[in-house]
Amino acid sequence: MKTVLTAKLKLNATPEQFKALRTMQLAYRDALNYVSTYAFEHGKISNAVRLQEGTYDEIRLRFHLPSQMACSVPRQVGATYKALWTKVKNNAAHLKAKKTKKRHKGLDKAPTFLSPTLTYQYKKDYTFKKEQQVSILTLEGRVKVPYTGYDKHVALIQRGAEIGASKLWYDKPKKQFYLLVSLEVETADPTPETHKQVVGVDVGMRYLAVTATMQGNCTFHADISTVAKSRHYARLRKRLQKKGTRSATRRLVAISGRERRLKANANHVVSKRIVTHYSQSLIGLEHLTDIREQTKRRKGKSAKQRKANRAFSKWSFAELHSMIAYKALLHRSMAIKVDANSTSQACPKCGHTCKENRPNHGLLFVCKNCQYMLHADLVGARNIAMRTLLIRQDWIGTGVLSVRPDVSDDEAKAARLKRYAELRWSSDTSPRL
Structure with missing residues (x-):
């Protein structure tokens, strides 16, 4: 049985690397808002495949995002619209059952993405190197950034834990970048005898x-x-x-x-x-x-x-x-x-x-x-x-x-x-x- 953990890694970037990461974040956020507007204007689309077919070329041309990132943007917007559609349908059921009088307004206008947090795919957008370094994709190419983190999480990364997608998060008050990495750890399969x-x-x-x-x-x-x-x-x-x-x-x-x-x-x-x-x-x-x-x-x-x-x-x-x-x-x-x-x-x-x-x-x-x-x-x-x-x-x-x-x-x-x-x-x- 597998358990998913999130490792929070502090990126010790140089001023040039910091600028490249920040530019990448803002371009990703602008692409999210563009795709969100496109989805809203074309019938509030939640299908990621249709969104990618309609916006992929424009994302590459206007925001200069790499190919994998240009695929991640429509998927994230599609997931957001699916969640909003679910809330709208549940709200309609509650209105019909008279459990509430308030109508959900989540799809009255195109959702706006304010957070610049972006998603990286492992081995496509980022990889871990020796000496506690991580290679991250930016608009100007890959950069190697040293990182620090919780000792147990760093040990899991270096000793073969299954690594998944990550998020590049910016702490604005501290002006610090963090990489939030998902890790899958093997745990024992549960049985009635083990839980007494x-x-x-x-x-x-x-x-x-x-x-x-x-x-x-x-x-x-x-x-x-x-x-x-x-x-x-x-x-x-x-x-x-x-x-x-x-x-x-x-x-x-x-x-x-x-x-x-x-x-x-x-x-x-x-x-x-x-x-x-x-x-x-x-x-x-x-x-x-x-x-x-x-x-x-x-x-x-x-x-x-x-x-x-x-x-x-x-x-x-x-x-x-x-x-x-x-x-x-x-x-x-x-x-x-x-x-x-x-x-x-x-x-x-x-x-x-x-x-x-x-x-x-x-x-x-x-x-x-x-x-x-x-x-x-x-x-x-x-x-x-x-x-x-x-x-x-x-x-x-x-x-x-x-x-x-x-x-x-x-x-x-x-x-x-x-x-x-x-x-x-x-x-x-x-x-x-």
Whole structure:
């Protein structure tokens, strides 16, 4: 089994090489915007082959891009249009079902590419040389640039890891180029015998993650400083945008990305703690597709509701899930998705499910049927652990592992939820390591 990692390499370019790389980036971005305009004017095309046939010669002539780069541009634009078409179709379905009143406007005008980040294909646009050097293609030919990076990633590159495409990224505040290289690393194939422990992970706003095992062990992962700092940056950004002066704009550019990096660092720390603490485990995560649309407050426009929607829009649960998934494979574990329906409203002891089990949507869970009391996030983690255990038992019986629930089939989902309702939490239902 293969795991994909991203190696961030710092390029130590000379002034001449820096200028060549920057010129290449800007030409690539201009080509993206040209192809995007062409696709929009010709019926919002998302087919990469048709886009390449219509724009390849003009890309080579106007922007002087090499042949491989001229092929990468239509593919990237086509992928962007496909993603936008998917959002438009999903939005139309939500409008029809009256789940939302807001129409998606992503295809009302041609998408504009602002970031100058470009894509390189391995062995065609860039190759690695000896003495920690990389040969990169520019408009003026190839240049050899020394690089530095994380020791383990550099060792993987030099010792035969499977190398894929990369992105040339420019850090504007630091005026520094980085090469983001995708690496495929071999990991052991998972079997039910290798994963002898089951862990449920409940992610949320108050606590970044809460874990629970079938033996009753649990951990709470919170980062109060991240919440406080993100709110500080939100207030600062609001004041600077309202001021609107040139100095305020410069300040906005300077602080751009800080909140994103802050949350990414917190997610890295939490995910590493989870996978190192629960090695050789089957880790269950909630399938939270369309969770923002389901939890969005639509009635009224009070300041409290706007604040709640703003907080949910910044919830980076998908990033945390992806970090847990790839780091688990490196620690001989594996992450799978389970249904998220009523995980924090179902009693793990008697199975009674209702909204009243969460008084005032607080952190206390009180079952209306058996009066079972527990932390609400821990209840969610235990329910996820039980559902993960059920998937593991099916894996042992059938030899097939379901890593993601099929939400397209309503009958299959109803059958799964019926089985989940019969689960009862017990500390003796999962084998110990």
